[in-house]
Amino acid sequence: MPDAQAPAQPAPNRDWRIIGLIGTGHFLSHFYMLCLAPLFPIWREEFGVSYAVLGLSVALMSAVTALGQTPVGFLVDRYGARPFLVGGTLIMALSIAGMAFAPNYWVILALAITSGIGNSVIHPADYAILGSSIGEKRMGRAFAMHTLTGNLGFAAAPLLIGLMTQTLGLGWRYALLAVGLLGVPVVAAIVLQSRILQDQARPKTRGAPVGRPVLLSRTMLMFFAFFLLSAMAGVGVQSFLIATLDRLWQTPLDVASLTLTGYVVGATGGVLVGGWYADRYSSHFTFVTGLTALSISLFLLMGLVPLPGAVLPFVALVAGGSLGASRTPRDVMVKHAAPPGQMGKVFGFISSGLPLGGAITPVPFGLMLDNGLAWLVLPVVALLLILSLFCAGSARGEALRTAKAPSPLPAE
Missing domain, CATH: 1.20.1250.20 (MFS general substrate transporter like domains)
Structure with a gap:
């Protein structure tokens, strides 16, 4: 135990x-x-x-x-x-x-x-x-x-x-x-x-929801949707950014590849920025919202405006860095919302949205490209990120309401 x-x-x-x-x-x-x-x-x-x-x-x-x-x-x-x-x-x-x-x-x-x-x-x-x-x-x-x-x-x-x-x-x-x-x-x-390596403390209250009721609560379902939609957007960019830029603006392969590299480098390095912020400030949701909104704007810019080849990698770097920096505060939000002693099942359930998002995304995005709808790819990425923010806001609001509810009786 x-x-x-x-x-x-x-x-x-x-x-x-x-x-x-x-x-x-x-x-x-x-x-x-x-x-x-x-x-x-x-x-x-x-x-x-x-x-x-x-x-x-x-x-x-x-x-x-x-x-x-x-x-x-x-x-x-x-x-x-x-x-x-x-x-x-x-x-x-x-x-x-x-x-x-x-x-x-x-x-x-x-x-x-x-x-x-x-x-x-x-x-x-x-x-x-x-x-x-x-x-x-x-x-x-x-x-x-x-x-x-x-x-x-x-x-x-x-x-x-x-x-x-x-x-x-x-x-x-x-x-x-x-x-x-x-x-x-x-x-x-x-x-x-x-x-x-310390295991979790046992819950000190009785009558609190455990097991499936925790995972099926609105808070955890919304966090799951947040992770799922974020993963779908990320996989859409990683898998199809090069092909999309080629179809839309005839971007040379070396420039498109460098643009994708910029996105990946930004997303990887941004994680550390998010960790630094999460340890120093408590406004995690505001931080996630602001950075995701910046990424949305930049993806729409790349998808709707023919940018110079010298600019594209920098735009992708900032877009990836913004999304990467939002990941750690997101994880900390889930940690704070998890009931005592149930972090394993909470993170096991919610993080399963990441590979699921990766599994269901390639086919529909590929169909867009196959059917001459390359102009839809990056706007759909932006839409997925917008929906993910709504899910994050709903999860946060529900977690705050739960925290303010009367506590169950202490365990004997």
Whole structure:
């Protein structure tokens, strides 16, 4: 069961050790999600399967991760996050390493599923530990580093796999074995340092909603919609900005690629700005609203006005930076709205909106481009962000009303 008490204000060096442990596991989680795609051309030749079938490996891993997060969140809240974090990280890593010995592609698919099961532990366990272990004065920076390490994992996976298989000439089996076994020392470090990872305090009131009623409350459903719509907008930009600029303004490929790079760099770096702000100021919703409104304006500008090639990357950099900076205050808002002792299920449920948004977005945006509606892409991105703000405002208002309601009787 979770520990009964959490430290009031841990020392800074202890906080950063915790952030380092959790962030390293989160890096691996995102790294493993993207380490298979660079091997598709090799697997297509070796196993004789189509790209559609190869895509199943990533799709299954992502789907299992998304579907497993909420059930794992219930277990994290009931039994504590630490054993699930250790077990999930080990399963995830050994599944990737095990692919090195796969005699055929169907074994790789099965291991992709087991890796997804391990990966489903990461978000609910990470947020439960960070929310209970980190001092409030550094909570924003802790969440920001958590997001940043995940983004770095995404960025590093194609680069490292390409380096190992192409530049260094290692076979794909050796490459997967090596990156999979990277998880073993990470797990060992978590086990050895587990004493500094604090589980959630038990709820001190009786009669408060628990379990499904919490997740089905208006507050959490609106936060879920906020995450979902934000993810849909982000995936729309990342996947189709280059094609949209080409169709709309005949933007050269190198300029369009640099524009997308500017967006990604801004979104990654902006996370740290949001963490700094969240630790110093309490007006999180105002900050999120202002930055999202700025991003909306810039996306509409890129979609409606033919900007010079020298200007486009800068506009995308600011738009991405604004959205990135809004992410950490958003996470802190969810943390404050989560009932005591239920952070695992809350973050497991709400963060599942991120992969779900990524799954449902590509087809409709692709259809717009296929049917000569490229002019709609960036306005639809803007509309999704506007809707996400309405959901965020509704969630915040409901959370404030709940906080002002009479408290249930203390638990005996």
